[in-house]
Amino acid sequence: MTDPDTYTALYNKIDQSRLVEDLTTMISIPSMNPFQQEVRKGYREKEMAEFYCDRMSDLGLEVGSREVVPGRPNVWGVLRSKGSGASLMLAGHLDTVGDENYPNAFTPRIENNRVFGRGACDMKDALSSYLEVVRVILDEGIELSGDLILTGTVDEEDQMIGSKYLGKHGPWADYGIIGEPTNMGVCSAHMGQVGYLVRSLGKAVHSSRPEDGINAIEGIMHIVDALKALQQDLMSGDAHTLCGHGRCGPAVIRGGTVVSTVPDYCELEIDRRIIPGETRDDVFTELNSLISSVVQSHPQFRFEIKGPIIDVLPLDVPAENQVLKSVSGHVRSITNKSDKASAFYGGTDAPHFGFPTVIFGAGTLQQAHSMNEYVEIDDMMIATQVYLCTALDLLNCT
Ligand SMILES: [Zn+2]
Known part of the structure; x- marks a missing residue:
């Protein structure tokens, strides 16, 4: 008709x-x-x-x-x-x-x-x-x-x-x-959305002697810095005609227990917006290499990845x-x-x-x-x- x-x-x-x-x-x-x-x-x-x-x-x-x-x-x-x-x-x-x-x-x-x-x-x-x-x-x-x-x-x-x-x-x-x-x-x-959770594992000690511990929050701070650099890379990388560039950023942080203890645990939820053509697996690989580069510069930190915690195509x-x-x-x-x-x-x-x-x-x-x-x-x-x-x-x- x-x-x-x-x-x-x-x-x-x-x-x-x-x-x-x-x-x-x-x-x-x-x-x-x-x-x-x-x-x-x-x-x-x-x-x-x-x-x-x-x-x-x-x-x-x-x-x-x-x-x-x-x-x-x-x-x-x-x-x-x-x-x-x-x-x-x-x-x-x-x-x-x-x-x-x-x-x-x-x-x-x-x-x-x-x-x-x-x-x-x-x-x-x-x-x-x-x-x-x-x-x-x-x-x-x-x-x-x-x-x-x-x-x-x-x-x-x-x-x-x-x-x-x-x-x-x-x-x-x-x-x-x-x-x-x-x-x-x-x-x-x-865009699609892929979220992962990254855990930073440190060593808890009395906060009067922080040099004896490993501050897990600082570990996550390095990840946040690396995400900022990744965001810049994304903005200068390939763009989709309608969606533009992919995005990433820190979304949620949880960590620490009390003010007198160097935290041995901190976790970060990362929000990554993917453009058509990018996949969840690409994001996982990207995140692993981001973490590897942080560990290379700061070998005292250990990290774990969990997820995806959100996965929208x-x-x-x-x-x-x-x-x-x-x-x-x-x-x-x-x-x-x-x-x-x-x-x-x-x-x-x-x-x-x-x-x-x-x-x-x-x-x-x-x-x-x-x-x-x-x-x-x-x-x-x-x-x-x-x-x-x-x-x-x-x-x-x-
Ligand atoms: Zn709706």
């Missing part, structure tokens, strides 16, 4: 009140990520998953769910086509960040044509849009020649175990879109890929905005899926994770149009 008038006619079928109602219902189900602690009161990813499953089932989709770890299921719904054409996944994460210092985060509020609340733009708005895309396709009796799949994953805000599991166990598709908040721009790439969808071309084309025609793809600042589930997936959605990263999260309803409407038209494009309906 390529006739622009057909698309325009379909825009009028998108029901704003349904979009807003589903979004506000989802905001009121707190689905905060437990961040490696036990799933507990207020951390209701599972309830959010059940709600999404119910809504997909109400629409008539074939739904499925699989626990990634106990109490934390990925869910999906498939709109089966009669054909065997390419398939498209509209994916989003079910979890949100926390509500610390954010009063009434889960009491949705509509003001100035915006919906406020935790998850409003990151990214329950997109989940709501996807439901509306399916509803319009079904209500209009549009036949698809490939499957349309909606997916909700757990744990995107932390270790992304949901998308990693999905990449291994499915469901899969030929193309994917994730409606993370890109401020209505198209993002085809982002980089994303790089080729410019000629159909899903990227289709989303970009509709963004240009609907919004008159630039259709030039850029890099998303954060990491996403996308690279773990194992098929080309682009990032496009309403809202901005400034609003996401903030204490005043909101989405513009007009942008949500436009994003829904883009998802709908892209689905019709790629699923080759006639």
Whole structure:
């Protein structure tokens, strides 16, 4: 279906009140990520998953769910086509960040044509849009020649175990879109993130005679200095066209016990942002050589590496890929905005899926994770149009 008038006619079928109602219902189900602690009161990813499953089932989709770890299921719904054409996944994460210092985060509020609340733009708005895309396709009796799949994953805000599991166990598709908040721009790439923990092992003695001990904090200070040098090397090394240069830096330090003791233990969490083409193994090798060079100059220190403590892949969808071309084309025609793809600042589930997936959605990263999260309803409407038209494009309906 390529006739622009057909698309325009379909825009009028998108029901704003349904979009807003589903979004506000989802905001009121707190689905905060437990961040490696036990799933507990207020951390209701599972309830959010059940709600999404119910809504997909109400629409008539074939739904499925699989626990990634106990109490934390990925869910999906498939709109089966009669054909065997390419398939498209509209994916989003079910979890949100926390509500610390954010009063009434889960009491949705509509003001100035915006919906406020935790998850409003990151990214329950997109989940709501996807439901509306399916509803319009079904209500209009549009036949698809490939499957349309909606997916909700757990744990995107932390270790992304949901998308990693999905990449291994499915469901899969030929193309994917994730409606993370890109401020209505198209993002085809982002950096990955690899974190390692480095332990410095020293020798504890009374701090009145530090020369008899080995101060483990000083060992870590040498590592921090070496990281600064590495950062400079990265900035003068290869850059990715959209993502720029890789980055690294110290993120967390823990060490020492009491003021009167030379510390024999200190640990450092290192954050390394990798560009497409770099891997976790590259980072491990790089870190080992960094440590070797520190030990060469300061042989009294011993170090251990643990990790990766975080491992998120980089994303790089080729410019000629159909899903990227289709989303970009509709963004240009609907919004008159630039259709030039850029890099998303954060990491996403996308690279773990194992098929080309682009990032496009309403809202901005400034609003996401903030204490005043909101989405513009007009942008949500436009994003829904883009998802709908892209689905019709790629699923080759006639
Ligand atoms: Zn997100």
